[in-house]
Amino acid sequence: MFTLKRFHSSAIGRDRRGVTNMRIEWPTIAMMAACYGAWLAAGLFMWPAFPVLALLVMALTAALHSSLQHEVLHGHPTNKPWLNELLVGLLPLAPAYPYRRFKALHLRHHNDERLTDPYDDPESYYLDGRNWTQISKPLRLLLTINNTMLGRMVLGPLLMVWSFFTTELKLIAKGDVKVIVAWVLHVAGLILLAAVMHIVFDLPFWLYAATSGYIGMSIISVRTYCEHQAASDANHRSVIVEKSPLSVLFLNNNLHLVHHKAPTLAWYKLPALMREKRQEWVAMNDGYVYAGYIDIFKKFALRGKEPIVHPQFPDVKHSSTY
Numbered sequence: 586m587f588t589l590k591r592f593h594s595s596a597i598g599r600d601r602r603g604v605t606n607m608r609i610e611w612p613t614i615a616m617m618a619a620c621y622g623a624w625l626a627a628g629l630f631m632w633p634a635f636p637v638l639a640l641l642v643m644a645l646t647a648a649l650h651s652s653l654q655h656e657v658l659h660g661h662p663t664n665k666p667w668l669n670e671l672l673v674g675l676l677p678l679a680p681a682y683p684y685r686r687f688k689a690l691h692l693r694h695h696n697d698e699r700l701t702d703p704y705d706d707p708e709s710y711y712l713d714g715r716n717w718t719q720i721s722k723p724l725r726l727l728l729t730i731n732n733t734m735l736g737r738m739v740l741g742p743l744l745m746v747w748s749f750f751t752t753e754l755k756l757i758a759k760g761d762v763k764v765i766v767a768w769v770l771h772v773a774g775l776i777l778l779a780a781v782m783h784i785v786f787d788l789p790f791w792l793y794a795a796t797s798g799y800i801g802m803s804i805i806s807v808r809t810y811c812e813h814q815a816a817s818d819a820n821h822r823s824v825i826v827e828k829s830p831l832s833v834l835f836l837n838n839n840l841h842l843v844h845h846k847a848p849t850l851a852w853y854k855l856p857a858l859m860r861e862k863r864q865e866w867v868a869m870n871d872g873y874v875y876a877g878y879i880d881i882f883k884k885f886a887l888r889g890k891e892p893i894v895h896p897q898f899p900d901v902k903h904s905s906t907y
Contacts, residue, residue: 613662628786647801650678652836658688683771713898732889742802821871
């Protein structure tokens, strides 16, 4: 029987005097260089002659940058948090979400015992039954469309940004210092990003945000659409999507159960861990496995994979039990 131990990324080095040495994960550094390099190449060389192609390439880099931010918030590619943040926060190619807010909310999401809970999991797409009955019919229609994979790709980014901004504004209005600082840093990064695009590329920031930024979120929504399902056993809630060309953009986060069980393991080590104990992983999540995203799209392009109302909260507001 496979016994899951707690997996960690490479340990922080210490010399014999106990002094902390610098840890650098070069595959992640290389991926960051490729991301920024492709973004620069698209702006410098493609945008003047092939603007549509340039925006599409930039959308891919925005999606990859989002995945890199996810890698960084889990402690990569160095053991210096300030340096890691600088690597993905200085030029926020995925402009919608401040890195620090993404980090805070995503680390809360990693409480597997509360995964998919519509109140305790900040990344849950479920509602409780009472909330569902109280929202307007037009919003119900939008959420029903958003519950399909095609709807999630087309409408999902707009709905996510609207919901996120609404919540963030309330926290800012209440004087939440951490939220305010996160947004100040993010806006500073956006100003620098917009300046680079205007001066170097002659590309309007609003156009980039509305096209490449939006499409980048749409690409990420392909991954997040099926990442979790409501289940009484916490191990059954996270998916495994075994093979996809998109795994490069997702930094192997398609192996989502493996990531949740080994959250500090570097992205490039996840496939080997998956191959090593594949049968045990599949047994662990009760066969919540897909061969690829094309299979998921064929099944759920126009119909919901999960109900919108969480099965544990069918007709009552928040409960302390799951």
